[in-house]
Amino acid sequence: MNYQVNEKGYYGEFGGAWIPEMMFANIDELQKRYLEIIENDDFKTEFNSLLKDYVGRPSPLYYASRLSERYGSQIYLKREDLNHTGSHKLNNTVGQILLAQKLGKTRIIAETGAGQHGLATATVCALKGLQCVVYMGALDVKRQESNVKKMKMLGAEVVPVYSGNQTLKDATNEAMRDWISNPGDTHYIIGSVVGPHPYPDMVARFQSVISAEMKTQLLEKTGSELPARVMACVGGGSNAAGAFYHFLDHPEVELIGVEAAGKGIETKETAATLAVGTPGVLHASKTYLMQNRDGQITEPYSISAGLDYPGIGPLHAHLFKTGRARYLAATDEEVLQAVLLLTRLEGIIPALESAHALAALEKITLRPDEATVVCLSGRGDKDMQTYLDYFGY
Amino acid sequence: MNIENRINQLFRKKDRNIFSVYFTAGYPRLHDTAAIIELLEQNGVDLVEIGIPFSDPTADGPVIQRSNDAALKNGMSLELLFEQLAKVREKVRIPLALMGYFNPVYQFGVERFCRRCRETGIDGVILPDLPLEEYQEHFQPFFAENNLHNILLITPQTPDDRIRKIDAASSGFLYMVSSSSTTGTGKKVEDFHREYFERVHDLQLKNPRLIGFGISDRATFENACRYANGAIIGSAFVKSLDSSDPLEQVIARFAAEITGRR
Numbered sequence A: 001m002n003y004q005v006n007e008k009g010y011y012g013e014f015g016g017a018w019i020p021e022m023m024f025a026n027i028d029e030l031q032k033r034y035l036e037i038i039e040n041d042d043f044k045t046e047f048n049s050l051l052k053d054y055v056g057r058p059s060p061l062y063y064a065s066r067l068s069e070r071y072g073s074q075i076y077l078k079r080e081d082l083n084h085t086g087s088h089k090l091n092n093t094v095g096q097i098l099l100a101q102k103l104g105k106t107r108i109i110a111e112t113g114a115g116q117h118g119l120a121t122a123t124v125c126a127l128k129g130l131q132c133v134v135y136m137g138a139l140d141v142k143r144q145e146s147n148v149k150k151m152k153m154l155g156a157e158v159v160p161v162y163s164g165n166q167t168l169k170d171a172t173n174e175a176m177r178d179w180i181s182n183p184g185d186t187h188y189i190i191g192s193v194v195g196p197h198p199y200p201d202m203v204a205r206f207q208s209v210i211s212a213e214m215k216t217q218l219l220e221k222t223g224s225e226l227p228a229r230v231m232a233c234v235g236g237g238s239n240a241a242g243a244f245y246h247f248l249d250h251p252e253v254e255l256i257g258v259e260a261a262g263k264g265i266e267t268k269e270t271a272a273t274l275a276v277g278t279p280g281v282l283h284a285s286k287t288y289l290m291q292n293r294d295g296q297i298t299e300p301y302s303i304s305a306g307l308d309y310p311g312i313g314p315l316h317a318h319l320f321k322t323g324r325a326r327y328l329a330a331t332d333e334e335v336l337q338a339v340l341l342l343t344r345l346e347g348i349i350p351a352l353e354s355a356h357a358l359a360a361l362e363k364i365t366l367r368p369d370e371a372t373v374v375c376l377s378g379r380g381d382k383d384m385q386t387y388l389d390y391f392g393y
Numbered sequence B: 001m002n003i004e005n006r007i008n009q010l011f012r013k014k015d016r017n018i019f020s021v022y023f024t025a026g027y028p029r030l031h032d033t034a035a036i037i038e039l040l041e042q043n044g045v046d047l048v049e050i051g052i053p054f055s056d057p058t059a060d061g062p063v064i065q066r067s068n069d070a071a072l073k074n075g076m077s078l079e080l081l082f083e084q085l086a087k088v089r090e091k092v093r094i095p096l097a098l099m100g101y102f103n104p105v106y107q108f109g110v111e112r113f114c115r116r117c118r119e120t121g122i123d124g125v126i127l128p129d130l131p132l133e134e135y136q137e138h139f140q141p142f143f144a145e146n147n148l149h150n151i152l153l154i155t156p157q158t159p160d161d162r163i164r165k166i167d168a169a170s171s172g173f174l175y176m177v178s179s180s181s182t183t184g185t186g187k188k189v190e191d192f193h194r195e196y197f198e199r200v201h202d203l204q205l206k207n208p209r210l211i212g213f214g215i216s217d218r219a220t221f222e223n224a225c226r227y228a229n230g231a232i233i234g235s236a237f238v239k240s241l242d243s244s245d246p247l248e249q250v251i252a253r254f255a256a257e258i259t260g261r262r
């Protein structure tokens, strides 16, 4: 089985570039040039040096001993929360800002849900002195206020989006409209493995550093490069794509993605696309979507702004369809319990998104002699208000 | 299926100042569809584009976004739209095209959609997010079998060789997007890409061209007509429907404003 994108931008039957003609010139240029640019030695040197000295990589692989004890198994946390700006998102934005410069672009746009991708984009724009506009659903502007303030301090313009549910999907629509209107000077830094080809592959490659490091670190710590399983939360699916990437062709490694069940996959208030969705086309990609019979996208719900999206990257659609990866879903309630558990057992306050992966530890069988790596995609600073309200401190 | 497609008939009879109007089905009220089409024809419109509303219209500006949302809230769907259009050909003779995003059509079934179009008397389809390559690889026969034109877009960024490729793959007419923008964002007449219009003109394409996006009044309409066979007005018409006056009045006033006829 092949898990890489083909020359037309498809993973099996999913993906492609279902763009309106207005985006053709930009997407065509990216498709033709992205590999040549990012595989270039000078590019790699600069990218790797920024990952090391600016992002702070490699991120530690931490053996969570008390969590392991609790589950009677061996649990490792891939500490993407320790990256500069507090999540895995910076891996991708560092790559894309270098690419944008090679393309001669001077203005950067991005969509954001939790604000982590917006923050990571605003950060690299400050680093490189490029203009930055971040689209963010008006609801998310409210629930992730601290990230909005950081983006503004970094010099980005944050544009609240009032359409739809005022969340990530709507922010993405608006960013696409901006790009249609500003095709010349602007590069759109998409924040996950979604959107038209080549974004899913490009973002997965930038995030693949996560699993590349895991292998080396596992070898050192366990004597084997391969764990029994890798678990990650899935919104669009970029931290999961990065965490799975170098294990895709090792079928003995179980891959588990965890979606946001919201109030439960049997309710309407969910964002678990693979659990309730069907194939369709949104944001220029053919993938699983939450939609009604008429093909209208239904509004997702999750307590976590970063997973509150009615689609999923086409790589994950393919891994799901072929059975290479398994996808579970965790409810808001289960996630908040997982937040508290990690906080009290390990002294780490995780992001709401990342806690979905932790919550799924409750749902699977873990053996004493197995190593499980959980991708801890981000830290909980941005979610403190939610935590304080819920736990009542 | 021996009848000539009405879009071809139109361009055979008239090659200048073609007045085309877009509206969103289900807006302002759910059951206005047939009445709007009839009134547009009565007021001299040559070609009507009936918008299939979608939850996420990424190529549209605020006015059409709002009409899409409202139409969906009103209960519009593709199934219902075809029901509403079932009798439209008893009265209306001008060509009709359906315009929308790919996903609702995909869920309906592309082949079934094309068949229903023919049964209803639809002459063309405009799906901006169905790219040329996907169309050719998967769907072209369904359109051909049903005597249906798939209308493709070109933009100021489309390179000449691709314009030629799109022209070769097109029938009916080419939808020429006026400037780099979403619908209705009203870049001014002076900002129009004269260079682009002239470049496309000089390519000697086989298909006629209509210019759309940002055509909002008589001045922009006439300007567009200088460079193409006609123009398409969307947002400005949809906005005019916000009026509380009866549809008859609103549409007559709108058409008179654009064409200068009374």
Ligand SMILES: Cc1ncc(COP(=O)(O)O)c(C=O)c1O
Pocket: A087, A088, A113, A114, A115, A116, A117, A191, A192, A193, A233, A234, A235, A236, A237, A238, A239, A240, A305, A306, A307, A351, A353, A354, A377, A378, A379
């Ligand atoms: C910490 C964190 N993890 C995960 C995600 C979800 O994105 P993805 O599925 O692309 O990793 C987000 C998105 O905002 C995030 O902030």
